[in-house]
Amino acid sequence: MARQVPGTLPTAIVSAALGIVLAGACVWAAGPWSGGQRVSERHDRVSAAAKPSAAASRDSAAPSSPSPSTRSTGPAHTPAAAALVPVLAGGKPGGTVTGEELAGVLRPLTAAPGLGKHVGVAVADPSSSALLFDDNAGEGFAPASTNKVVTAVAALGALGPDKRLTTRVVRGPDGPAGPAIVLVGGGDPTLSTQAAPADPAWRPAALDDLAAATASALLAKGVNSVTLGYDASLFGGPALNPTWSAGYTDGNVAPVAGLMADEGRARPADELSPRVAEPAAAAAAAFAERLAAHGVKAVGKPAATSASGDQVASVASPRLADLVEHMLTVSDNDLAEALLRQVAIAGGKPATFDGGVAAVRDELTKLGVDLGGLQTVDGSGLSREDRISPAFLVRVLSSAAADDHPDLRAALTGLPVAGFTGTLAEDGRYTSPQSSAGAGLVRAKTGSLTGVVTLAGLVRDNDGQLLVFALMADQAGDTAAARAAVDRMATTLAGCGCGAAG
Known part of the structure; x- marks a missing residue:
């Protein structure tokens, strides 16, 4: 009923x-x-028969400035x-x-x-x-x-409506370069490097918050330099559906990955931006930049790895209902x-x-x-x-x-x-x-x-x-x-x- x-x-x-x-x-x-x-x-x-131009694929979620007629x-x-x-x-x-x-x-x-x-x-x-x-x-x-x-x-x-998707940082095995941490994707594509949206009810998890919490925990233990890995293994392949047009990554969808930020956009602030080929690697690089801004240097280039260590910090997405x-x-x-x-x-x-x-x-x-x-x-x-x-x-x-x-x-x-x-x-x-x-x-x-x-x-x-x-x-x-x-x-x-x- x-x-x-x-x-x-x-x-x-x-x-x-x-x-x-x-x-x-x-x-x-x-x-x-x-x-x-x-x-x-x-x-x-979007044309399924041929790769669309940027203008042809703008059925994407690009916020436009409200016109005077917007109600x-x-x-x-x-x-x-x-x-x-x-x-x-x-x-x-x-x-x-x-x-x-x-x-x-x-x-x-x-x-x-x-x-x-x-x-x-x-x-x-x-x-x-x-x-x-x-x-x-x-x-x-x-x-x-x-x-x-x-x-x-x-x-x-x-x-359930209260489920949240969690992105974590865990300790990795220490190596010759010293302490290691791993950024672990929780399957949340809304993880953001951008400023909080104007809508107070929509607050995606912030990569900078995760970097700040991670740096705070590391600095408290006297660690100011780490090697950084990333784990996107939550999702399996293929990353793009074989029935999709190749042109969809021009601005409509990113390769599906268990770790990504800003939905894999090459230009995070641009909703119509083309998508990066490796969203997980791009998210890890963005995290390394923010970690450095909070006082902890990531040595070398982030590398794909698996995660099993103790949790250092985490951020959670909005509720599933949201x-x-x-x-x-x-x-x-x-x-x-x-x-x-x-x-x-x-x-x-x-x-x-x-x-x-x-x-x-x-x-x-x-x-x-x-x-x-x-x-x-x-x-x-x-x-x-x-x-x-x-x-x-x-x-x-x-x-x-x-x-x-x-x-x-x-x-x-x-x-x-x-x-x-x-x-x-x-x-x-x-x-x-x-x-x-x-x-x-x-x-x-x-x-x-x-x-x-x-x-x-x-x-x-x-x-x-x-x-x-x-x-x-x-x-x-x-x-x-x-x-x-x-x-x-x-x-x-x-x-x-x-x-x-x-």
Whole structure:
């Protein structure tokens, strides 16, 4: 049974007079925010057939300066417990909208220009296993980044919302050059060399903090010079999925490694920076620089090794719930692939693409999710060989809203808010006459590859009924037109009751 949070939702939430006011209130309560800035999806407009140019691959999570039209005016973040108000507040258990009503308003929209010939739509009330609307809902589609919803739910189920990823420094065996230490990766790609973000709720672990704590411990023992090794063995290979375009490392994803800083960017402050070939070695070099700044010199070049000594210092990532929210809001490919491997580790499988995919399937089975319609090879949706059905995405979203799975709720609170946060607050989305009424009301994960446009999330309709939906097109001829079409469909659901939509 889907969770019914106490509260009252006005039935006139999509009226033109109150729309933007309610939208702002929804976003204020909803969170999460990404430093108050709009963030692009990481793999939009990437060609799978050829290496893309930097301009072609900017579906990455690059914060852009908010334009004057940016509507984000609320506080930076609110706790997850309050994050679904009013989207999940109150409402009518079971609802009143019918499949016939949905078909009348949605089916004409599936033929919108730009969507192409392969379109799938699934809509359901999460309290029921039956679909309210089914248009090719059982067919497999390239999901693009809506695959991250699957990764998010599996990670929360396998690890729990309070799990943190720890990066450590341990003592190594002393050698001719003297004392040795080893930097040990905990699979946290958000480990940062940068200043703390403006968003007070998003505080990734800082490499400088780890260096400071390490230096303090060493200096207290009279050690001011060490040899430095690094251990990235937590994750196995291959580091890049063989089905990915070679051009993805131009700015969309780094080689997956158990140790990295700044998600492997060659220019850490630039979200669109190309990625380094060896993230672990780059992280160790950055750590050595910071260690020296705190009074301890690392002699020679850091070398790959294994770690087994006593711990010297450590830093921990944000809670897994916060990592999941961040991943979904900004569509973070590196974090998605790291979490896929964390699921594998929790499930006792190799921390590889194959092990992660198998572990995700096992975890979803434990959660009671029917696996029909799920065939993936990665955790981010970058692969064009991924196939997910709209019906499956609806089942996964419904599981995250269920009473018996409260630990999965971050998979919903992390969904971007239409027109306000993350990947739904850019490129003019939810600003047109056909979709602006959905601003602040629709919460959904976007997905984009060249020719692929997807959207999966939740909304309350005009009668207060909670609906989960998945809208997918993987033969889209015009990306902008296809996005406008799926945004209009989601907005139509918000206006359902259902004759008010059109």
